[in-house]
Amino acid sequence: MFGVCVCPVEVSVVWESLRGHHRQVEMFRRAIRRGRLAHAFLLVGPPGIGKRTFALRVTQCLFCTRHPPEDLQACGECPACKQVLAHSHPDLMLVNKPEGRAELPIDLLIGAPDRRGREGLCHDLALRPMSAMRRVAIIDDAETMNDAGANALLKTLEEPPSGSVMFLIVPETESILTTIRSRCHQVLFSPLPSNDLTDLILQEGIAPDRDAAQLLASLSDGSLATASQLQSGDWRSVRERVCRELAAKDLDSQATAALLLATMEELGGDPASQRRSALWLVRFMVDFYRQLLGVDTGGSTAETALITPVRQNAAGDLICDDRWGLMLERCLTAEMNLSASMPIPLCLEALCHDLGRIGRGALLTV
Structure with a gap:
C-alpha cells in the first residue's frame, strides 16, 4: 500500500513549517498509533494561529501514499499530497462561512432545499472513499452555524460514517453548542510564540525586516492573520x-x-x-x-x-x-x-x- 519515500528531507517538512503546535502533533501521532483516532475533533484557539492549516496537514498525512498513517508524515510530492494542498482531493470536504455572510449556510451541510439530504457535507462524508482509506471533513467558522445547521450536523456526529474524521474549527469552546461540543474531542491551540510568529511574518513577506516583524509580532496576539491585517x-x-x-x-x-x-x-x-x-x-x-x-x-x-x-x-x-x-x-x-x-x-x-x-x-x- 505504501511505497518507500526516497527523499529523507521530505519526511519532516510537513510539520517543520507549522510553528508552535508540536504538542498537538504528537497527540495525534500517539492516537493514530494506538488506533484511537476519534471521529470528530473540535480545534479551539484564536483566529489566525494555524488551526485550519493543522487540520489540512493531518489530512495530508492520513492520505499520503508514501507514509503509513501512524507515521503522521507526508511526502508532499505524491498525487494525494498535492491534491490536499490544492484542496481538490475527492475524499476531503472543506466548508467555511462565505465572505459577506454572517452564518454558515445550512445548504453547505445538508444540501439545497430541493436536494436536501442528497448533497452537502453530511451526505458526502457518508459516501465510500474514492481514493483514500477514509473521508475527512473540515468545517471552518463552525461557531457561525445556526441552530438548524448545528442540529443537522449533530445527527452525523451521533452516527459518524465508518472511518470518517471531522475537524470543527472555532475560536472559543463556548462559541459552539454544548451538544456539538460534547461529541467532539477538544484540542486546544495557544497563540503562536513571539519568535515563531516573527519568523512566519518574515517568511510570508508581511514585514520588510526582522525589526518590523518583531514589532508586528508584539502587537498581534500570536496571530499571523492579525499581523497581516495590522500591516x-x-x-x-x-x-x-x-x-x-x-x-x-x-x-x-x-x-x-x-x-x-x-x-x-x-x-x-x-x-x-x-x-x-x-x-x-x-x-x-x-x-x-x-x-x-x-x-x-x-x-x-x-x-x-x-x-x-x-x-x-x-x-x-x-x-x-x-x-x-x-x-x-x-x-x-x-x-x-x-x-x-x-x-x-x-x-x-x-x-x-x-x-x-x-x-x-x-x-x-x-
Whole structure:
C-alpha cells in the first residue's frame, strides 16, 4: 500500500513549517498509533494561529501514499499530497462561512432545499472513499452555524460514517453548542510564540525586516492573520495618525479621545472586533512612549520622523523622561482595563484625560 519515500528531507517538512503546535502533533501521532483516532475533533484557539492549516496537514498525512498513517508524515510530492494542498482531493470536504455572510449556510451541510439530504457535507462524508482509506471533513467558522445547521450536523456526529474524521474549527469552546461540543474531542491551540510568529511574518513577506516583524509580532496576539491585517495600509495609517496626535507639543485630551473614538467608529465591526481594535490603538500608544524612552521597537520611518524631534527637544530633560514613563504606565493600565472588559469609550476617555494631566505635570503618579 505504501511505497518507500526516497527523499529523507521530505519526511519532516510537513510539520517543520507549522510553528508552535508540536504538542498537538504528537497527540495525534500517539492516537493514530494506538488506533484511537476519534471521529470528530473540535480545534479551539484564536483566529489566525494555524488551526485550519493543522487540520489540512493531518489530512495530508492520513492520505499520503508514501507514509503509513501512524507515521503522521507526508511526502508532499505524491498525487494525494498535492491534491490536499490544492484542496481538490475527492475524499476531503472543506466548508467555511462565505465572505459577506454572517452564518454558515445550512445548504453547505445538508444540501439545497430541493436536494436536501442528497448533497452537502453530511451526505458526502457518508459516501465510500474514492481514493483514500477514509473521508475527512473540515468545517471552518463552525461557531457561525445556526441552530438548524448545528442540529443537522449533530445527527452525523451521533452516527459518524465508518472511518470518517471531522475537524470543527472555532475560536472559543463556548462559541459552539454544548451538544456539538460534547461529541467532539477538544484540542486546544495557544497563540503562536513571539519568535515563531516573527519568523512566519518574515517568511510570508508581511514585514520588510526582522525589526518590523518583531514589532508586528508584539502587537498581534500570536496571530499571523492579525499581523497581516495590522500591516495593511489602513492600519499603518491609523498607527501614524495616533503617533502624530501623541507627538503634538501640548496633548489635547479631548481631541485625542475624539480621534480614538472616531477611529473606532470608522473601523466598525462587532463588539469583539471593536475591543480588539481598541486594544491595538492603546498598544500603538504604548509603543510610542517606549520609543520616546529610547526602546527600539522597530517603528516605521514615518513614526521615527515624528518621535525624533520630540526626543531632541527634551534632550537631557529628566522631567520629560519621568512623564513619558508615567504615560507609558498609564497606557499599560488602559490595556489591562480593556482586557478586563472595561467599557471602551470610558477607558479611552479616561486614558486621554490622564495623559493630558501627566503632560501638564498635574499628575505625577498613576
